[in-house]
Amino acid sequence: MIEVNVRAHVGDFRLSAVLEGEGVICIAGRNGSGKSTLMRVMAGFLPLDEGYVKVGGADVTRFPAEKRGMVLVNPSSFIPHLKVDSHILWGARLKHGRPSPASLSKIKQELGIDFEGKVGSLSRGMRQRVALATALVASPRAILVDEAFLGLHEKEEFIVTYGKLVKEEGIDLLFSSQDQTDGRMSDHLFVIDAGSMGPGSPDKTRSLTEHSTTV
Amino acid sequence: MGWLRVIALAALILLLIPIFVLLYYGLGPLRDSAGYSILVFRSIELSLVASALAVAVDVVVFTPLAYYLARGSDRIAESLVDIPISVPHPIIGVALLILDSPITPTGKILLGLHIDFYNTILGLVLALVIMSAPIFVKSMQPYFESRESSTEEFAAGLGASRIRTLFAVVLPESFDGLTSASLVSMSRALSEFGSISIIAYYVLQYPFYGVSPASVTIYNFFSGNTAGGLNAAVTASAAMILVAIPIALAGHFVRRRPRR
Numbered sequence: 001m002i003e004v005n006v007r008a009h010v011g012d013f014r015l016s017a018v019l020e021g022e023g024v025i026c027i028a029g030r031n032g033s034g035k036s037t038l039m040r041v042m043a044g045f046l047p048l049d050e051g052y053v054k055v056g057g058a059d060v061t062r063f064p065a066e067k068r069g070m071v072l073v074n075p076s077s078f079i080p081h082l083k084v085d086s087h088i089l090w091g092a093r094l095k096h097g098r099p100s101p102a103s104l105s106k107i108k109q110e111l112g113i114d115f116e117g118k119v120g121s122l123s124r125g126m127r128q129r130v131a132l133a134t135a136l137v138a139s140p141r142a143i144l145v146d147e148a149f150l151g152l153h154e155k156e157e158f159i160v161t162y163g164k165l166v167k168e169e170g171i172d173l174l175f176s177s178q179d180q181t182d183g184r185m186s187d188h189l190f191v192i193d194a195g196s197m198g199p200g201s202p203d204k205t206r207s208l209t210e211h212s213t214t215v
Numbered sequence: 216m217g218w219l220r221v222i223a224l225a226a227l228i229l230l231l232i233p234i235f236v237l238l239y240y241g242l243g244p245l246r247d248s249a250g251y252s253i254l255v256f257r258s259i260e261l262s263l264v265a266s267a268l269a270v271a272v273d274v275v276v277f278t279p280l281a282y283y284l285a286r287g288s289d290r291i292a293e294s295l296v297d298i299p300i301s302v303p304h305p306i307i308g309v310a311l312l313i314l315d316s317p318i319t320p321t322g323k324i325l326l327g328l329h330i331d332f333y334n335t336i337l338g339l340v341l342a343l344v345i346m347s348a349p350i351f352v353k354s355m356q357p358y359f360e361s362r363e364s365s366t367e368e369f370a371a372g373l374g375a376s377r378i379r380t381l382f383a384v385v386l387p388e389s390f391d392g393l394t395s396a397s398l399v400s401m402s403r404a405l406s407e408f409g410s411i412s413i414i415a416y417y418v419l420q421y422p423f424y425g426v427s428p429a430s431v432t433i434y435n436f437f438s439g440n441t442a443g444g445l446n447a448a449v450t451a452s453a454a455m456i457l458v459a460i461p462i463a464l465a466g467h468f469v470r471r472r473p474r475r
Contacts, residue, residue, distance in 0.1 A: 045368050064371075071372035076365035081387045091373030131369065138373045 002142055002172050006051035008041045015041065017197040021188035024163040024173045028180040029192035035176035036074075038192065039144045042174075043072040055141040055172065069141035073148045078127045080120025087119050087130050091138025099137055107133055110161050112153075125152050136165055145175035149182075159185040234456060241453025249436070249443035250450020258432035258451075259458055261423045265336060266404035269343035270397045273351040276344075278393070281352045282381050285359030286367070300349045304409025307345050311338060311414045332414055339415035339428065343404040351400035358392035359385070391469055398466030405459045408434065429455050 001022040008015045015034050019025070029035045040046040042053050044065035052061045053068075060068040071091070079087055088108070092098055099107070108114070111129050115122065119130050128148050135143045143166060152158050159175070163185060166173045175186070183189030190197050241250065249255075284293050299307055315332040316322040325331070332338030362385065370380045386393070408430035417427040427435060433455065435441035436448035443451075 040368075043368065043372055045364075045371075065368065066371045066374050066376055068372070069374075072368055073372075074365055076363055077369035079366060079370065079384050090370075094374045094379075134373065140372065140374075144372075 001054075001056060002042075002174060003052070003054040004038075004042060006038070006041055006048045006053065008037065008046060008048040008051075010037055010046060013037065013195060015195040017192065017195075019190055019197065022172055023167060023187035024159075024185065025175070025188045025190070026183045026186035027174065027176045027190050027192055027197070028178070028183060029176070029197075030178060033192045034195040034197070035192055036146050037195070038197070039072055039146050039174070039176065043070050043144055044068050045072070058141070070144055071135040071138060071140045071142075072144045072146060073128075073131050073135050074146040075124060075128060075148055075150065077131045077148065078119045080118065082119055084113065084116050084119060084122075084130055088113075088133045088137055091134055091140075095138070097139070104137070107136060107165065110165060111158070128152060129158075132162060136162070136169065136171070139169060140171060142172040142174060145173065147176055147178075149175060149177070156182075156185060234460075237449060237452045237456060241449040241451075241456075245446045245449045247443060247446035247450045249447035250452075251454050254426075254441070255429070255432060255451045255454055257423065257426045258429040259455060261339075261418060261426045262405050262429040262455075263458070264423075265339045265343055265428065266347070266401045268336075268340045269347050269404045270351070270401045272340070272344045273348050273400055274393060274397060277348045277352050278355060278386070279378065279381060281355035281396075282359050282377075282385065284352065285356045286364075286377070296349050296352050298349075299345045304346060304407065305413050306410075307342060308410035308413025311342055311345075311410070334415055334417060334419045336415075336418055336420050336423065339411055339418060342410040342414050343407055346407045346410055347400040347404040350403045351396050354396035354399050355392060358389065358396065362388075395466050395469040398462055398469065402459060402463035402466055405455075405462065406430065 002019065002025065004017060004019040006015065006017055013034070015037050017034070017038050019027075019038075027035050027038065037046065041048050044053075044060070044063065048061070052059055054060065055068070055070060058069075060070070079090065082090060085104075088104065089098060111133050113126075113129050113133055115126055119127055122130070129152070132143075132145065132148060149155055149159055149162075159182070163173055175182075177183075180189070180191060280292075280296070283289070284296070311332050313319055314321050315325050315330070315338070317326055330337070332341060366384055366388075367380050370384045371377070375383065407428075411428050412431050412434065415428065416431055417425055419425070429451070432441065433448050433451045436443040436451055437445060441447075
């Protein structure tokens with residue numbers, strides 16, 4: 001369960017967001033609407049002016065980023081010099097854990113990771129898959145995916161598969177999208193516009209370029 | 216750009232005139248064999264070794280400080296870093312001398328542990344560390360700042376502490392920045408005179424027994440402490456410049472920006 005009620009600001013931009021949900025949560029909004037800011041506040045990389053961030057029932061508002069159990073994944077979230085398998089296991093090793101070979105193999109197969117090499121030399125889509133697998137194997141409380149599904153081959157299928165895997169591990173997944181119709185793959189959809197957030201509708205016929213409702 | 220370029224180049228030439236003068240006279244009209252004697256080359260060797268050791272210490276000890284300043288907002292620490300090179304450099308030599316003097320409590324403890332700064336390689340390296348570390352930090356800090364933070368945030372989210380992120384994630388990708396900052400700070404260490412002329416006028420240890428650092432040797436020629444006079448000082452200066460300039464230039468030519 002993720003519970004967020006925050007107010008924050010970055011320069012002149014003001015963020016006011018209330019969010020509660022578990023499982024797979026989608027935050028939809030245009031460029032500059034505050035999706036990344038919200039995620040960075042949740043993950044502990046931006047200070048909040050007031051409010052709280054709770055995950056799995058624990059109030060992590062005052063925790064440093066490394067203690068929150070929330071992994072922020074964006075298209076640049078990868079450790080270039082590591083090889084694929086080392087990368088995937090990196091977070092788990094920090095916690096002195098390691099998935100069984102069968103479990104690791106299953107995750108790699110389901111996420112389409114059938115390649116090797118240094119992560120920095122892979123294509124963007126490959127890197128994103130590896131980063132998402134790394135986050136999953138680290139078993140955090142929540143994974144915050146900031147447009148890291150963007151540009152993935154067979155994106156919708158991938159999100160559904162990834163959502164299934166995180167649920168199996170008891171992890172909450174929150175992902176952002178510029179397209180409100182991506183909410184179809186989520187359990188909860190929120191729309192953010194100009195820093196304000198409220199519930200949205202996964203209406204397949206509307207994209208955010210047409211959507212004008214803000215809360 | 217026309218006039219700006221002219222003014223900029225004129226200013227640059229103004230800066231480089233002393234170097235050209237020394238190279239011209241030291242290798243030409245004022246050349247003196249004392250200026251490229253074994254004494255001078257041993258001095259340059261000592262300066263190179265001590266500067267390299269100082270930079271090694273800079274890398275190990277001060278890289279975390281540079282990273283801390285780059286990723287934090289500690290303005291006080293940021294301004295304190297500059298202090299050692301903002302004060303007259305002999306002050307640092309005097310400070311080290313007092314720190315390790317038998318008349319002070321710290322000196323009694325250090326000397327009791329057989330840690331002696333005065334006219335030792337340790338004292339020389341320590342002075343060079345203090346005088347080169349601010350340059351190292353100020354070179355690494357913008358390098359770290361220019362790195363995209365996503366990788367570090369990813370590592371933190373996975374549970375890595377800041378120090379672990381630095382060593383396991385950031386540094387393996389920072390070879391260019393470290394090399395460049397090391398060369399620039401080594402260049403600074405090679406040029407140091409004020410502090411080392413007090414704490415390590417010469418070194419009384421193997422394998423540099425009786426050898427002075429290069430800058431002190433040049434001063435000794437000039438002041439008459441060592442036979443040779445002005446001509447030897449100018450020639451030794453030219454020799455030192457020929458050694459130091461490639462290091463300084465290499466530091467600037469190594470790519471400074473992170474790969475991503």
